[in-house]
Amino acid sequence: MTRSELIGCIRQKESFLCVGLDPDIKKIPEHLLREESPLFSFCRSIVDATAPYAVAYKPNLAFFEAEGVSGIEAFAKTVAYIRENYPDILIIADAKRGDIGNTSALYARSAFSHYGVDAITVAPYMGSDSVKPFLGEAGKWVILLALTSNPGSSDFQMQELSDGKRLFEKVLEVSKTWAGPEEMMYVVGATRGELIADVRKIVPDSFLLVPGVGAQGGSLEDVCRYGMTHDCGLLVNSSRGIIYASSGTDFAEAASCEAKKLRDAMSLLLKGHVL
């Protein structure tokens, strides 16, 4: 999916909501455990319930991999289901991969060619040749970790370098020489709202994938205040707040309701800026 297609979808749906698909076998509604593929059944229901409000889905590989081969099958089916039924929605494999060049090339093959996702999250620690193999395919995206939403992000990402920059700023500066805003986005956590302004100084036009609104405590309004551009430039992710809104048989309606609430808030925030 190209950048202009993504922006078109945001404008049409009045939403920049990314729904995180984190299907934990220990948390999904009990009645689904009788299904042939509980993880896929759960994801399919969540997708059908939230698709009117979402511009992106972000299945997190860890939750599928935790179930071994059957989990990977559920991941493949989930991606195929979204692609077939909602072709205008961006699919992000939240995988946080990154390895030496020849190995990253295989992760790219897996994500883009085998499963057919549009984007993959990548960790920057190993540097340029660990990221570049994911680049260069039309309509495919790298979403590089810059400043994450978890407490441990302080350990290294916030370290000050000898030139006065913090590590996450160095990651932004260096990596933007590898690819422009047509094929690279950045993960920037909502839990550090005011730091999004610092991110925007370095990558004014890039899309940011923003986790941490909701369960992790970030504010949607702050994210928009500091991060929104004239063509939005944001994908705000919510996982647990939507997909586990209810643990009963009404989980899909509850998810739909939570997704709609977020979309409605987003629609207001887009007005005047982007719409």
Next chain:
Amino acid sequence: MTRSELIGCIRQKESFLCVGLDPDIKKIPEHLLREESPLFSFCRSIVDATAPYAVAYKPNLAFFEAEGVSGIEAFAKTVAYIRENYPDILIIADAKRGDIGNTSALYARSAFSHYGVDAITVAPYMGSDSVKPFLGEAGKWVILLALTSNPGSSDFQMQELSDGKRLFEKVLEVSKTWAGPEEMMYVVGATRGELIADVRKIVPDSFLLVPGVGAQGGSLEDVCRYGMTHDCGLLVNSSRGIIYASSGTDFAEAASCEAKKLRDAMSLLLKGHVL
């Protein structure tokens, strides 16, 4: 596998060789493509041919994931095969995972509980809560990326911080407060031999998993000069140099021959130090 069991295996085999299992469907011998699971058939033959000389196997997830569900099945079968036939050999999932706490916990469940590997490589960028969920299970190991062997390692790992330390040194210093040398190892590339001495100043007793000997140009002698401890403290990995020593029907014998050469060199280097 505990640290003392690993050291026992090193002493018994006079080897600290880790064989990297990177089965690329485009590079494995052609006659294997007719097998039901070419990747598993390849790995099984390599394992049988090299087991007398190896103390660890390091299947790299990327090479299996590139083939989708069937690749993951081959990974599971490879791990089960090694576990059943060579229970004294350490199995490392080279996965370079790392995510927020609840997600890392699922990657740990996948690696340790589902597939039953002994160790997993983990990326440090997201900090403490991305690494700690992998810790605390008896006989299981985290192998944290510190200083990798690829050209891109200069981009961030070698950055100097405001306190004069380089990022990889900060990663070592901070992470060693999370776990001791009984459950944490570090990835330190052989291509920067002299830097291993700097690593040893911070983690004198930890095992180092050292890639980059062979195809990437690192020197086994330098690695030992700077990195060997009184109980070895090293696992030196070779992947391509062993597993693709021949692309013909004699690939397993060729792999055995290359592994034996490395073991013989290692045996000499261990004498006087460890044996």
